[in-house]
Amino acid sequence: MAGISWHYVLKFIITGDAAVGKSSLLIRLTDQRFLANPDPTLGVEFGSKLITIPEENKVVKLQLPERALMARDVRAHADPHLTCILVGNKVDLCADDGARRQVSTDEAEIWAREEGLLFVEASAKSGQNVDAAFEEACRDILEKIRRGVFDDDRSPGVKLSKPAGNGLTLDPPTHASSSCCGT
Numbered sequence: 626m627a628g629i630s631w632h633y634v635l636k637f638i639i640t641g642d643a644a645v646g647k648s649s650l651l652i653r654l655t656d657q658r659f660l661a662n663p664d665p666t667l668g669v670e671f672g673s674k675l676i677t678i679p680e681e682n683k684v685v686k687l688q689l690p691e692r693a694l695m696a697r698d699v700r701a702h703a704d705p706h707l708t709c710i711l712v713g714n715k716v717d718l719c720a721d722d723g724a725r726r727q728v729s730t731d732e733a734e735i736w737a738r739e740e741g742l743l744f745v746e747a748s749a750k751s752g753q754n755v756d757a758a759f760e761e762a763c764r765d766i767l768e769k770i771r772r773g774v775f776d777d778d779r780s781p782g783v784k785l786s787k788p789a790g791n792g793l794t795l796d797p798p799t800h801a802s803s804s805c806c807g808t
């Protein structure tokens with residue numbers, strides 16, 4: 626992969642209710658930090674990060690605008706093959722005191738399966754599973770690309786270059802796919 630900055634740009638939207646930890650997940654992912662008392666009015670506008678998916682031998686650039694969008698609305702308007710991952714954040718609080726858990730892992734897992742979402746419990750505070758959540762979503766997207774699920778003509782969120790021959794041998798930085806990440 627010498628000389629290649631990234632193979633794909635994947636765009637993620639982080640949605641969820643106020644104070645679930647959207648900004649904190651974004652800061653943890655892109656800046657490896659946790660702010661105990663972030664200013665809720667200070668929007669974290671944008672983040673980006675390069676990650677490697679070794680199984681696919683690909684480097685992906687994640688782009689993450691944080692948007693006050695309802696996950697439901699995103700899914701209604703996006704490509705039907707959109708990859709969504711449900712992130713149960715603040716799992717560190719459950720380790721301190723199990724009684725603080727709001728949703729059981731079983732309940733979340735069942736709901737995610739019914740809705741066709743990937744699922745992970747994470748903590749922006751400890752960093753647990755934050756990178757892993759995005760890596761899992763990226764793996765899912767790359768697998769869909771490899772299987773030809775995204776069609777250049779039909780999928781507005783996917784921009785493939787038109788290289789000679791193999792459509793997956795791509796020159797950066799020309800590609801975009803979409804994802805959303807609900808907390």
Ligand SMILES: Nc1nc2c(ncn2[C@@H]2O[C@H](COP(=O)(O)OP(=O)(O)O)[C@@H](O)[C@H]2O)c(=O)[nH]1
Binds near residue numbers: 718
């Ligand atoms: N214990 C704990 N607190 C968190 C975690 N993520 C966010 N918070 C706190 O939850 C509050 C809301 O977080 P914020 O990122 O502003 O939520 P947003 O409104 O969804 O962007 C802040 O006080 C954060 O410090 C986490 O993983 N664990």
Ligand SMILES: [Mg+2]
Binds near residue numbers: 647648649665668669
């Ligand atoms: Mg926020």
